[in-house]
Amino acid sequence: MKTLKLIFASALFLILGSTAIGQPSAAQVKKDVSKTFPTAVSVEVIGNGETTEEWEGSTKMYYHRRRVKVTTKTSFDKEFPESRAISEGLAVYTKQGGTFVYKKYNPGYEELTGMPPIDIDEINALITKNICKLVINCNSVVAQPVSNWYMTKDSKVTWYSSTSFSFKIDTLVIKRRRNAIYMDVTEGKADIRFYRDNMGDKWDRVLDASGFTRTRDLKAEEYTEEELDNMTYLNQVAQ
Structure with a gap:
């Protein structure tokens, strides 16, 4: 009986673990997102992310999405040196083989900080x-x-x-x-x-x-x- 339980537990671990193998570390996410934002002042990775199983037509795909907050200089920072652009979105990864590969950044909330006072x-x-x-x-x-x-x-x-x-x-x-x-x-x-x-x-x-x-x-x-x-x-x- 113990042997059967051990076999079942091992099989369950393999099934559940198959979607978690190779999920990117926070350091890797920062590195990947920095390619999208080469002039970023900072990239903050928020939380552990979420892995989902999705069908695209007849193909089953695994996605890993990690929330990130990116701070960049604005295009008018010479006029307003304290101005910064804040973007919160998702770093999106797709599973290829036994690892997840960076696909794109999906923007979400965006705003500016450090702007001058309003009349x-x-x-x-x-x-x-x-x-x-x-x-x-x-x-x-x-x-x-x-x-x-x-x-x-x-x-x-x-x-x-x-x-x-x-x-x-x-x-x-x-x-x-x-x-x-x-x-x-x-x-x-x-x-x-x-x-x-x-x-x-x-x-x-x-x-x-x-x-x-x-x-x-x-x-x-x-x-x-x-x-x-x-x-x-x-x-x-x-x-």
């Missing part, structure tokens, strides 16, 4: 000008609850290039007049993206429909008709 007044003027046309349908929306649409020094900014960035608002409460006595209350979030043609230009465009995303409906609020008529609505204060 908050310039951005808020652009929001005011575009909020009803591109960011949100302002019709019947009370102005006061969306005062935090505007950018502050604490806003979460993500740079995508020297000509595009966005800032996030985690929680927004929108109050919209439904009829003579009720106002619908909606909670959501926003990620507003801005563009310009060239580095150094003023920001002049907002991505169409980049603004408010509803997450849930809250309890409607009831007012008198006079109270609703006396409220200030967003389309009255936005240009």
